[in-house]
Amino acid sequence: xxxxxxxxxxxxxxxxxxxxxxxxxxxxxxxxxxxxxxxxxxxxxxxxxxxxxxxxxxxxxxxxxxxxxxxxxxxxxxxxxxxxxxxxxxxxxxxxxxxxxxxxxxxxxxxxxxxxxxxxxxxxxxxxxxxxxxxxxxxxxxxxxxxxxxxxxxxxxxxxxxxxxxxxxxxxxxxxxxxxxxxxxxxxxxxxxxxxxxxxxxxxxxxxxxxxxxxxxxxxxxxxxxxxxxxxxxxxxxxxxxxxxxxxxxxxxxxxxxxxxxxxxxxxxxxxxxxxxxxxxxxxxxxxxxxxxxxxxxxxxxxxxxxxxxxxxxxxxxxxxxxxxxxxxxxxxxxxxxxxxxxxxxxxxxxxxxxxxxxxxxxxxxxxxxxxxxxxxxxxxxxxxxxxxxxxxxxxxxxxxxxxxxxxxxxxxxxxxxxxxxxxxxxxxxxxxxxxxxxxxxxxxxxxxxxxxxxxxxxxxxxxxxxxxxxxxxxxxxx
Amino acid sequence: xxxxxxxxxxxxxxxxxxxxxxxxxxxxxxxxxxxxxxxxxxxxxxxxxxxxxxxxxxxxxxxxxxxxxxxxxxxxxxxxxxxxxxxxxxxxxxxxxxxxxx
Amino acid sequence: xxxxxxxxxxxxxxxxxxxxxxxxxxxxxxxxxxxxxxxxxxxxxxxxxxxxxxxxxxxxxxxxxxxxxxxxxxxxxxxxxxxxxxxxxxxxxxxxxxxxxxxxxxxxxxxxxxxxxxxxxxxxxxxxxxxxxxxxxxxxxxxxxxxxxxxxxxxxxxxxxxxxxxx
Numbered sequence: 005x006x007x008x009x010x011x012x013x014x015x016x017x018x019x020x021x022x023x024x025x026x027x028x029x030x031x032x033x034x035x036x037x038x039x040x041x042x043x044x045x046x047x048x049x050x051x052x053x054x055x056x057x058x059x060x061x062x063x064x065x066x067x068x069x070x071x072x073x074x075x076x077x078x079x080x081x082x083x084x085x086x087x088x089x090x091x092x093x094x095x096x097x098x099x100x101x102x103x104x105x106x107x108x109x110x111x112x113x114x115x116x117x118x119x120x121x122x123x124x125x126x127x128x129x130x131x132x133x134x135x136x137x138x139x140x141x142x143x144x145x146x147x148x149x150x151x152x153x154x155x156x157x158x159x160x161x162x163x164x165x166x167x168x169x170x171x172x173x174x175x176x177x178x179x180x181x182x183x184x185x186x187x188x189x190x191x192x193x194x195x196x197x198x199x200x201x202x203x204x205x206x207x208x209x210x211x212x213x214x215x216x217x218x219x220x221x222x223x224x225x226x227x228x229x230x231x232x233x234x235x236x237x238x239x240x241x242x243x244x245x246x247x248x249x250x251x252x253x254x255x256x257x258x259x260x261x262x263x264x265x266x267x268x269x270x271x272x273x274x275x276x277x278x279x280x281x282x283x284x285x286x287x288x289x290x291x292x293x294x295x296x297x298x299x300x301x302x303x304x305x306x307x308x309x310x311x312x313x314x315x316x317x318x319x320x321x322x323x324x325x326x327x328x329x330x331x332x333x334x335x336x337x338x339x340x341x342x343x344x345x346x347x348x349x350x351x352x353x354x355x356x357x358x359x360x361x362x363x364x365x366x367x368x369x370x371x372x373x374x375x376x377x378x379x380x381x382x383x384x385x386x387x388x389x390x391x392x393x394x395x396x397x398x399x400x401x402x403x404x405x406x407x408x409x410x411x412x413x414x415x416x417x418x419x420x421x422x423x424x425x426x427x428x429x430x431x432x433x434x435x436x437x438x439x440x441x442x443x444x445x446x447x448x449x450x451x452x453x454x455x456x457x458x459x460x461x462x463x464x465x466x467x468x469x470x471x472x473x474x475x476x477x478x479x480x481x482x483x
Numbered sequence: 484x485x486x487x488x489x490x491x492x493x494x495x496x497x498x499x500x501x502x503x504x505x506x507x508x509x510x511x512x513x514x515x516x517x518x519x520x521x522x523x524x525x526x527x528x529x530x531x532x533x534x535x536x537x538x539x540x541x542x543x544x545x546x547x548x549x550x551x552x553x554x555x556x557x558x559x560x561x562x563x564x565x566x567x568x569x570x571x572x573x574x575x576x577x578x579x580x581x582x583x584x585x
Numbered sequence: 586x587x588x589x590x591x592x593x594x595x596x597x598x599x600x601x602x603x604x605x606x607x608x609x610x611x612x613x614x615x616x617x618x619x620x621x622x623x624x625x626x627x628x629x630x631x632x633x634x635x636x637x638x639x640x641x642x643x644x645x646x647x648x649x650x651x652x653x654x655x656x657x658x659x660x661x662x663x664x665x666x667x668x669x670x671x672x673x674x675x676x677x678x679x680x681x682x683x684x685x686x687x688x689x690x691x692x693x694x695x696x697x698x699x700x701x702x703x704x705x706x707x708x709x710x711x712x713x714x715x716x717x718x719x720x721x722x723x724x725x726x727x728x729x730x731x732x733x734x735x736x737x738x739x740x741x742x743x744x745x746x747x748x749x750x751x752x
Contacts, residue, residue, distance in 0.1 A: 014723070021730065028737075071720035109741045116734040123727065131546050135727045138553045142560050142731060146738035149564050158567045161742075165561050166516060166577075170507055173523045176550065177500060180527045180543075184493070184534035189542045207682060487589045492626070495593045499619075502600040504679050510604070514655060515612050521647065522600060522616065528639075529623055536630045536707070544632050544708050545721055551642045552728045556735035558647045562654045563742040569658050 013069045013076035013126070016057045016084050017119045023049040024115040031108025039106045043099030043449065046111040050092035058085055066481050072190045073132040077481045080126030082327065082474055083251050086334055087125070090244035091118040093338050096453035097236035097345050103151055104234050110150060113143040114240070121244055125251035130179045130189040133252065134172070137216075140248060141168050144241060148233040160232025167215060167225040175212025178205050182260070191259040202267045209256060210274065216249035219312065220282040223305045230301035235348060238297060239341025242304040243334040250311060250330055254323060258482050263318060276316045280410050283309030287417040296344055297354050299421060300337070303380060306414065307333055313411050314395040317402030323479035325394035328472055332379070332387035332464050339376040339457035343369060346450045356425055360432035364439035369446055370429050372454045379461045381422040382415050387464030394472070492533035500526035513565050513575040517558075524554050588629070596622045609655050617648045632708035 011018075026049070027042055034041070066077035074080070091114055098114070099105040120140030127133035145168065149161015179189075182205060186194050211222065218226040230238045261267045286306030293299035311333065314326035346369060347362065348354050363370040379386035392415060399408040433439065446454075464471050503526060506519025528547045535543025569575050599622065602615035620643040627636035717725050 070723040073721070073723045107741070109737050112737060113734060113741075116730055119730065120727075129724075131542070131549055131721065132724050132727075134546075135549055135553065135724045135731070138557070139727055139731045139734075142556055143734050143738065145560055145564065146734075146741060149567060149742060152567045152742055153571070155571045158564065158571050162513070162564045162568045165557075165564055166507075166513070166520075169517075169520050169557055169561065170523075173520055173527065174504075176524070177527045177530070180530040180534065180546075183531060183540075183543055183546065184537070187534075187538040187540050189546060204682065204685070487586055487629075491589060491593070492630075495596065498597055499600050501680055502597070502604055506604045508679075512609055514609050514651065515603075518603060518612055518616050518651060521643070522603065522619065525620060525623055525643070528635075529626060532627055532630050532632050532635060535632070539707060541707060541712055541716055544635050544713060545716055547632075547635050548638060548713065548717070549721075549724055549728060551638055553731065555642055555647060556731050558650060559735045559739045560742075562650055563739040566654065566658070567742045575658065 009067055009076060010069045012061045012063070013067075013074060013080075015061045016053055016088060017122050019053045019056065020050075020088075020115050020119050020122075023053065024112040024119075027108050027111045027115070040099045040449070042108050042111055043095055043105055046095040046115065047092050047099075047449070050088055050095065054085060054088045054092065057081075057088065068128055068192060072192065073129050074123065074126040075128040075192075076126065079251070079254070079327075079478045079481050080122070082478050083125035083247065084122045086247060086331060087118050087121045087244050090240060090247075090334055090338060091115070093342070093453050093457065094236050094240040094244075096449040097239060097342050098234075099449045100349060100447050101234055101236060101345065103153075104236070107150075110147065113147050113150075117143040117147070117240075118244070121248035124248045125255075127252075127255065128191050130182065130191065133191075133255075134176060134179060137172055137175075137212075137252070140245065141172065144168075144237075144245065147237045148229055148241070150237070151234055154232075156232035157234065160229045163225055164229045164233075171212050171215035171222065175209055178208030178212070181205050181208070191255065194260060202261070203270065206261070206267065206271050206274070210271075210278075213249060213253050213256070214278065217246050217253065217308045217312075218305050219278050219308055220285045220305065223282065223286070226305055227298045227301040230304075231295060231297045231354075235297065235341060235345035235354075238301075239338050239345070242301070242341070243337045246304065246308060247330045247334055250315070250326060253315060254326070254482060257315075258323075268318065272316050272318055275312055276404065276407055279309045279312040279316060279407065281309075282306065282312065283411060283414040287414050287421075290421050291417070293421075294356055295354050296356050296359070296425065299356065299425070300340060300344070303418070303421070304337060306418065307337075307380075309414070310392060310395055310411055313399050313404075313407055316407065317398040317404060319398060319402055320476070320479040320483050321394075321401060322398040323482055324472065324476040325391075325398045327475035327478045328468075329391040329395050331471060331475065332391035332461070335457055335460045335464065336376055336379040336386070336388055339372060339454060339461060340380065342450060342454050342457065343373045343376060346446045346454070347444060350444045356428055359425065359428045361434040361437075361439040362429045362444070364433075365442055366444040366446065369444060369454075372458050373429055374426060375458050375461055377422045377426055379465070381419050385462070385465045387461045387468075390465055390468045489533055489537040493530055496526045496530040496533070499523075499529065511576050513568070513577055516577065517561055517565070521554065521558070524550060592622055592625055592629075596626075610652065613648055613651050613655060616651075617644050620644050620648070630708075634708055634710045634713050 027046055031042060063076050063081055069076050104110050117140050120136050123136035124140060127136050145161055145165040148164045149158045151157035183189050214222040257271060261271055283306050286302045286309060290299050290302035311326050311329045314322045314329060351358055379388035382388045382392045396408040396411050500523050503519045503523035507516050510516050528550055531543040531547050565575055596619055599615045599619040603612045606612045624636045624639040627639060
């Protein structure tokens with residue numbers, strides 16, 4: 005009954021679970037240790053899992069395993085690697101954060117959330133999908149509220165839980181209707197694309213997904229949660245968690261309402277409108293933010309809008325470009341949040357105005373900030389530029405030129421607020437202070453992670469061919 | 484037992500779901516909001532079991548079984564978060580929980 | 586049919602009771618009644634195993650936990666304030682969608698068929714067990730991870746640090 009394909013299909017999940025249990029046991033029995041042991045264990049373990057998975061778990065063809073529960077294909081492979089990478093970077097960022105980095109529980113929560121995301125990206129069944137979403141969400145609620153003596157953190161966790169539970173319940177109601185009208189929960193077994201009440205089902209599922217990837221008008225939780233949660237967790241939430249949401253979006257909508265379905269124009273139209281609102285609103289509100297975490301929250305809302313443009317074009321190129329966009333976005337945003345975490349750990353502030361003189365306080369960190377923010381802006385030669393080009397190209401090819409135009413206009417608005425931050429970092433000075441007297445030391449975990457991320461952003465931006473081939477192979481499996 | 488159309492069950496579940504959603508939207512007590520979410524989950528469960536019987540497919544009941552497990556986990560974490568919020572703020576009125584400006 | 590209508594009325598009234606009660610304890614008790622009614626529906630629908638799970642998990646565990654927290658925090662009475670801004674349009678929108686769905690289901694009478702006496706072994710514990718440990722093995726394992734992590738999470742958020750975490 006068991007064969008190697010089945011083991012390979014869930015190899016990363018098994019390894020991550022083992023790692024999580026190791027962390028938990030290690031936390032209990034090993035008393036004499038310096039603070040970072042658990043962090044290094046997690047990060048090292050994840051690096052090992054990343055290499056092993058990349059080397060031996062690459063699927064040859066798309067197969068269904070575990071009674072049709074999950075799919076073992078390129079899409080799950082690529083997204084799993086992305087999640088494991090993101091989780092590794094997050095554990096680097098977590099290590100030196102007070103009250104977070106020394107707690108074994110934080111790492112096991114992170115690992116289980118990653119397991120959940122991996123299952124989300126590979127689910128082929130509604131039951132598995134629902135469980136995977138909850139396996140991701142529940143640890144994330146706890147992580148967002150982890151600093152339980154901090155008013156903001158507990159509030160963030162609480163809000164995230166309330167809105168998260170509500171939206172997944174609404175999505176669940178949609179699932180129950182799908183089961184009712186088709187008599188099956190397997191996404192692959194649903195071949196009748198003319199469901200009764202299809203518009204209602206689309207609406208219910210859209211609510212759940214729009215919440216997960218923070219599309220307007222269901223984005224309102226994101227800035228609050230992003231601001232209150234510990235910074236490394238915010239970085240993880242805004243990248244890996246969002247990428248997992250997109251994976252579900254692709255699986256669900258391309259599985260239930262593919263091109264051939266009469267409802268395909270309906271949902272793509274709704275999403276095109278949502279993408280427009282999301283991009284515009286995210287960028288417009290980001291302009292007036294003074295807290296950098298809130299600003300990046302609105303910026304990440306806008307980025308969800310850009311990525312959605314690729315989904316709307318409903319083509320192989322479109323899906324490939326979304327995947328590419330997500331890869332570039334995960335690297336870039338993680339770097340941005342890494343910089344913020346490293347800065348606020350020393351400076352104790354997330355206000356943009358306090359970043360004045362940072363280029364003198366730590367030139368290297370300022371350089372990473374430059375790379376990250378320029379990539380978010382969409383400047384060549386960084387990853388963000390190529391990603392935007394692909395997404396907008398997909399929209400143009402699908403005869404949605406208006407959407408591409410809106411996207412480009414929004415990118416221009418984006419330039420303004422990203423460059424404002426860089427201006428504060430590079431041109432403003434601390435008032436009446438000598439910046440050299442207030443250095444911002446960065447510890448080794450930050451140094452490693454930020455170096456890796458900076459090079460990754462450059463690598464994606466300059467040598468984009470291989471990356472795009474990987475992204476396209478994901479798309480081929482879905483059409 | 485006389486026959487009951489499945490539609491009736493689904494309509495009942497839709498009504499319960501709406502009441503739950505209204506509870507989430509109009510109540511201010513965090514605990515009652517959380518209870519309303521449980522009511523919504525329950526409505527989805529009822530629909531699933533009804534569909535399961537109508538289609539003579541067991542999958543719906545299995546789904547409900549898993550949903551109950553998830554609900555238990557969610558409640559445990561949710562109530563822990565509510566307790567944590569209450570410790571820092573001494574209130575569970577969602578209008579008081581607004582240090583972070585939305 | 587009569588049984589259904591009576592039970593449905595009980596379910597709706599208890600749900601409304603939960604919604605309207607000012608006192609959180611009453612809300613919780615109304616919800617327990619509602620869950621019990623739904624458990625009876627499960628029996629009528631031929632799902633005895635789910636019905637028992639409903640009673641033990643929802644009424645037995647979840648609602649007890651709710652009551653415990655209400656008592657612990659001592660926040661059973663809470664005046665509702667009236668500043669609802671964005672919630673109202675959303676509530677109306679949601680209600681409209683569900684009403685439309687209801688009407689649709691009314692009009693499309695019996696496309697889904699009737700539920701008569703359900704077969705004995707459809708929802709039997711044995712049938713459910715068979716499926717859980719064959720087709721649904723992977724989700725079952727996933728729930729075990731989920732429960733573990735929920736436990737860890739609840740402990741992290743509530744238990745006091747013994748060592749004082751001087752770091």
